[in-house]
Amino acid sequence: MSATLTESPHRVLGQPIKRKEDPRFLTGQGRYLDDIKLPNMAYMAIVRSPYAHARIVSINKEPALAVPGVLAVITGEDLEKLGLAWMPTLNGDQQMVLAVGKVLFQYQEVAAVIATSREAAYDGAAAVEVEYDPLPVVVDPFKALEPDAPILREDRKEKTNHIWRWESGDKAATDKAFAEAEVVIKEKIRFPRVHPAPLEPCGCIADYNRTKNHLTLYVTSQAPHAYRTVLAMVAKLPEHQIRVISPDVGGGFGNKVPVYPGYVVAVVGSMLTGRPVKWVETRTENLASTHFARDYHMTVEIAATREGQVKALRVHTVADHGAFDAQAVPSKWPAGLFNICTGSYTFEAAHVVVDAVYTNKAPGGVAHRCSFRVTEASYLIERAMDILAQELKMDPAELRRKNLIPADKFPWKSPTGWVYDSGNYHHTLDYALNLIGYKELRKEQAEKRARGELMGIGISFFTEIVGAGPSKHFDILGIKMFDSAEIRVHPTGKAIVRLGTRHQGQGHETTYAQIVAEELGLSPDDVLVEEGDTDTAPYGLGTYASRSTPTSGAAAAMCARRIREKARKIAAHLLECGEHDLEWVDGRFQVKGAPHQSVTMQQIAFAAYTNPPPGLEPGLEATFYYDPPNLTFPYGCYIAVVDIDKGTGEVKVRRFLAVDDCGTIINPMIVQGQVHGGLTEGFAIAFMQDIVFDENGNNLVTNFTEYMLPTAVETPRWETAHTVTPSPHHPLGAKGVGESPNVGSPAAFVNAVVDALSHLGVRHIDMPITREKVWRILRNAGIDE
Amino acid sequence: MGHRIAVTINGQRYEAEVEPRLLLVHFIREVAGLTGTHIGCDTTSCGACTVILNGKPIKSCTMFAVQADGCEIRTVEGLAQNGELHPIQKAFWECHGLQCGYCTPGMLMAGVALLERNPNPTEEEVRRAISGNLCRCTGYQNIVKSILRAAEMMREGAGVASGSPVGSGSPAQ
Numbered sequence: 001m002s003a004t005l006t007e008s009p010h011r012v013l014g015q016p017i018k019r020k021e022d023p024r025f026l027t028g029q030g031r032y033l034d035d036i037k038l039p040n041m042a043y044m045a046i047v048r049s050p051y052a053h054a055r056i057v058s059i060n061k062e063p064a065l066a067v068p069g070v071l072a073v074i075t076g077e078d079l080e081k082l083g084l085a086w087m088p089t090l091n092g093d094q095q096m097v098l099a100v101g102k103v104l105f106q107y108q109e110v111a112a113v114i115a116t117s118r119e120a121a122y123d124g125a126a127a128v129e130v131e132y133d134p135l136p137v138v139v140d141p142f143k144a145l146e147p148d149a150p151i152l153r154e155d156r157k158e159k160t161n162h163i164w165r166w167e168s169g170d171k172a173a174t175d176k177a178f179a180e181a182e183v184v185i186k187e188k189i190r191f192p193r194v195h196p197a198p199l200e201p202c203g204c205i206a207d208y209n210r211t212k213n214h215l216t217l218y219v220t221s222q223a224p225h226a227y228r229t230v231l232a233m234v235a236k237l238p239e240h241q242i243r244v245i246s247p248d249v250g251g252g253f254g255n256k257v258p259v260y261p262g263y264v265v266a267v268v269g270s271m272l273t274g275r276p277v278k279w280v281e282t283r284t285e286n287l288a289s290t291h292f293a294r295d296y297h298m299t300v301e302i303a304a305t306r307e308g309q310v311k312a313l314r315v316h317t318v319a320d321h322g323a324f325d326a327q328a329v330p331s332k333w334p335a336g337l338f339n340i341c342t343g344s345y346t347f348e349a350a351h352v353v354v355d356a357v358y359t360n361k362a363p364g365g366v367a368h369r370c371s372f373r374v375t376e377a378s379y380l381i382e383r384a385m386d387i388l389a390q391e392l393k394m395d396p397a398e399l400r401r402k403n404l405i406p407a408d409k410f411p412w413k414s415p416t417g418w419v420y421d422s423g424n425y426h427h428t429l430d431y432a433l434n435l436i437g438y439k440e441l442r443k444e445q446a447e448k449r450a451r452g453e454l455m456g457i458g459i460s461f462f463t464e465i466v467g468a469g470p471s472k473h474f475d476i477l478g479i480k481m482f483d484s485a486e487i488r489v490h491p492t493g494k495a496i497v498r499l500g501t502r503h504q505g506q507g508h509e510t511t512y513a514q515i516v517a518e519e520l521g522l523s524p525d526d527v528l529v530e531e532g533d534t535d536t537a538p539y540g541l542g543t544y545a546s547r548s549t550p551t552s553g554a555a556a557a558m559c560a561r562r563i564r565e566k567a568r569k570i571a572a573h574l575l576e577c578g579e580h581d582l583e584w585v586d587g588r589f590q591v592k593g594a595p596h597q598s599v600t601m602q603q604i605a606f607a608a609y610t611n612p613p614p615g616l617e618p619g620l621e622a623t624f625y626y627d628p629p630n631l632t633f634p635y636g637c638y639i640a641v642v643d644i645d646k647g648t649g650e651v652k653v654r655r656f657l658a659v660d661d662c663g664t665i666i667n668p669m670i671v672q673g674q675v676h677g678g679l680t681e682g683f684a685i686a687f688m689q690d691i692v693f694d695e696n697g698n699n700l701v702t703n704f705t706e707y708m709l710p711t712a713v714e715t716p717r718w719e720t721a722h723t724v725t726p727s728p729h730h731p732l733g734a735k736g737v738g739e740s741p742n743v744g745s746p747a748a749f750v751n752a753v754v755d756a757l758s759h760l761g762v763r764h765i766d767m768p769i770t771r772e773k774v775w776r777i778l779r780n781a782g783i784d785e
Numbered sequence: 786m787g788h789r790i791a792v793t794i795n796g797q798r799y800e801a802e803v804e805p806r807l808l809l810v811h812f813i814r815e816v817a818g819l820t821g822t823h824i825g826c827d828t829t830s831c832g833a834c835t836v837i838l839n840g841k842p843i844k845s846c847t848m849f850a851v852q853a854d855g856c857e858i859r860t861v862e863g864l865a866q867n868g869e870l871h872p873i874q875k876a877f878w879e880c881h882g883l884q885c886g887y888c889t890p891g892m893l894m895a896g897v898a899l900l901e902r903n904p905n906p907t908e909e910e911v912r913r914a915i916s917g918n919l920c921r922c923t924g925y926q927n928i929v930k931s932i933l934r935a936a937e938m939m940r941e942g943a944g945v946a947s948g949s950p951v952g953s954g955s956p957a958q
């Protein structure tokens with residue numbers, strides 16, 4: 001496959017086309033889950049645990065059943081009778097749907113109340129009487145591993161809070177490199193517990209029809225087909241009798257990948273009451289019970305030469321998974337793609353160990369624009385490189401230049417086994433440094449430092465790994481992670497494309513239309529993109545981990561090419577020539593050497609239904625399942641410039657430049673928008689977010705007055721730019737970009753702050769870098785206000 | 786128990802018997818059936834529910850429907866007139882001021898309220914005016930750009946004369 005595109009003035013690929021989906025959102029005509037109202041619909045509210053760890057002594061439903069409008073109360077015991085009290089997680093564990101016997105985290109689902117109105121459901125939930133007997137709580141993952149720690153998961157055979165250990169790389173080679181190393185740095189680095197918090201919370205409407213034994217589930221889902229299969233497995237309904245519809249989704253960021261207990265209970269509720277049941281969580285329920293992200297306690301070591309040549313990397317991580325091992329990762333990789341942590345550099349050896357641990361907290365870990373733990377990996381290595389630079393008294397840009405993988409070494413095999421597809425790292429580094437005026441900034445910093453002012457410059461040169469994935473490596477519960485597209489060209493030359501992905505704001509209705517339009521010589525206005533209905537879309541694994549363009553985008557292009565091959569036969573018939581006498585130019589087939597003899601896709605489509613060549617099947621449709629030969633490796637160089645107020649400790653991000661290389665760009669306007677959004681999330685993570693618990697396991701961050709999201713006032717002005725190194729194996733050369741800014745930016749912010757304070761002996765500050773933390777550092781260093 | 790109230794939304798009068806605890810946002814979404822106004826939080830933090838009430842932007846999740854009795858409300862559904870988008874809608878489309886679209890109705894109403902009292906705002910004023918509205922997708926930069934662009938279009942009156950009709954996917958500027 002080549003990365004060259006059709007040469008044509010009819011170019012729609014790469015154009016900043018206005019989004020086709022926008023008019024409905026701009027006029028209030030978007031159709032999100034909570035906007036859907038079915039006849040006779042009932043509402044569900046969930047009773048949640050106030051304790052982080054407690055036995056359930058008794059549950060009294062009666063007072064709730066006495067509330068006017070309440071139709072049913074469902075408990076874990078009821079589900080047990082149906083064999084539905086537990087469900088499989090995506091990571092090989094099992095998870096309670098409604099608590100049985102005991103609760104394992106605060107806000108865990110204990111009972112559900114179905115009623116004729118939302119108000120009655122909430123009144124009913126408040127009336128359910130649950131008696132608890134509190135148990136000792138484990139909040140700290142390190143304490144969870146101590147021999148006398150209370151065992152949280154009594155249901156498991158293994159009587160330990162240790163879930164699994166995962167190792168990657170070569171321990172012996174790494175140990176040898178460390179033993180021989182001239183310089184070693186070591187640091188403990190935590191990636192805080194954060195939450196994707198899409199603006200639209202999660203929810204569903206389960207509509208079970210007894211007569212037909214058919215379930216329609218409307219649900220806020222990034223992966224509707226995966227939901228269908230999981231539901232078929234969990235609820236034991238025949239899969240063809242399940243239709244999952246994911247309507248417009250108000251942001252996902254990984255939060256809407258897992259199947260949550262509320263969905264399963266709503267299905268049961270609909271079966272019990274014979275009515276459609278709607279459940280929409282509150283913001284508190286969203287923040288406190290649905291999948292969080294990260295919470296990695298990492299220890300990193302780098303072995304290097306005195307000249308700054310990196311040799312080996314050693315990482316040990318304790319991963320806090322909460323009460324169930326439910327993180328959404330492909331089956332084979334318990335720590336996701338965390339072993340991409342050798343980053344953009346020519347390490348010769350690496351050894352990475354991750355220990356996963358149960359605690360009394362909500363389950364999760366993989367979410368929030370992270371491509372399966374790449375965010376943690378990238379933050380770790382980019383932070384560590386700066387610590388090494390500081391140790392060696394080297395400029396961090398120079399240290400990176402010295403160690404970046406050279407362009408002629410691609411495809412590059414990393415010491416943990418990944419094969420990076422393409423990159424021109426030095427070019428991107430120089431481009432970014434020039435664009436921001438790095439030399440001048442360093443000069444300004446030196447002058448300011450001499451005057452006692454605090455200014456810092458932080459660089460992050462990250463490599464992402466996205467587009468899961470080659471099915472030989474990636475599956476979810478055994479289902480291979482390919483993705484799909486189906487195109488139908490109608491007789492009048494208009495087309496519909498359906499895909500197995502599901503956008504939540506990424507602009508698929510536009511970018512996929514551009515891909516198909518480009519490949520078929522149509523206008524994007526004439527290509528309708530549809531996703532999210534499992535009855536109509538071909539099977540796919542959904543949208544997350546920046547995989548849509550690398551997988552379904554490729555499938556769309558390949559599917560269109562399949563159509564073009566059939567179109568060539570019809571064109572030859574229409575032009576009365578041989579297929580090989582034709583060439584595809586400017587979005588049409590023309591006879592070689594006779595450009596005036598040509599046919600457009602419209603003419604071909606019409607002929608496909610009205611005048612097909614003898615012997616050729618009529619119609620113009622195709623389906624393509626794309627199994628990528630490799631992952632794609634987007635990368636970028638991000639540079640932050642900060643000023644720190646000595647009096648208050650406030651960090652002001654003066655400038656932030658993001659130079660991304662995501663290969664071929666399909667719609668630059670949409671790519672820029674994705675980058676802006678991800679940078680803002682990275683900014684929030686670096687400076688304001690951490691979900692913390694008190695010693696009793698009470699979650700202290702359960703709404704937007706505690707979980708801070710930046711507003712337009714705090715958010716920095718983003719500067720964006722690109723270099724373009726196409727992926728050699730993607731049919732369009734595209735690599736995907738949605739998560740890069742969240743993966744790459746936290747290290748740039750933190751590196752900038754540490755850089756501003758490095759002359760005070762500061763080497764590392766854990767996120768979130770709050771004003772108070774900086775203020776304390778300054779006061780402890782004896783800096784005058 | 787019910788209270789009879791009458792509220793005018795986008796020029797249309799809605800009368801209903803409501804429970805005293807019914808929030809205005811639920812009245813708008815469920816009684817009037819105008820689901821463009823969204824709900825994103827429980828703590829008056831996100832602004833997804835922003836509407837214009839008697840000329841002022843308010844968070845409709847923080848008001849009971851009974852308190853809005855007799856009021857004039859404008860929601861996102863009332864912005865486009867006769868199939869022609871309001872300049873602020875055109876500007877959001879042109880400047881890529883939305884992604885998932887969930888915050889968008891609230892952002893549009895906060896923006897309209899700003900431009901009605903200050904037709905020529907600075908970037909800082911725009912950022913302050915939408916600081917009660919959270920967006921998880923865009924990083925605000927293109928929202929700010931959109932509102933400034935809308936101000937320009939409204940000042941020129943160009944928004945009314947030369948906008949693109951709803952439904953076309955022509956290249957952005």
Ligand code: FES
Nearest residue numbers: 825831832834846
């Ligand atoms: S719904 Fe969040 S402020 Fe009203």
Ligand code: FES
Nearest residue numbers: 884888920921922
């Ligand atoms: S566009 Fe998604 S929250 Fe603003």
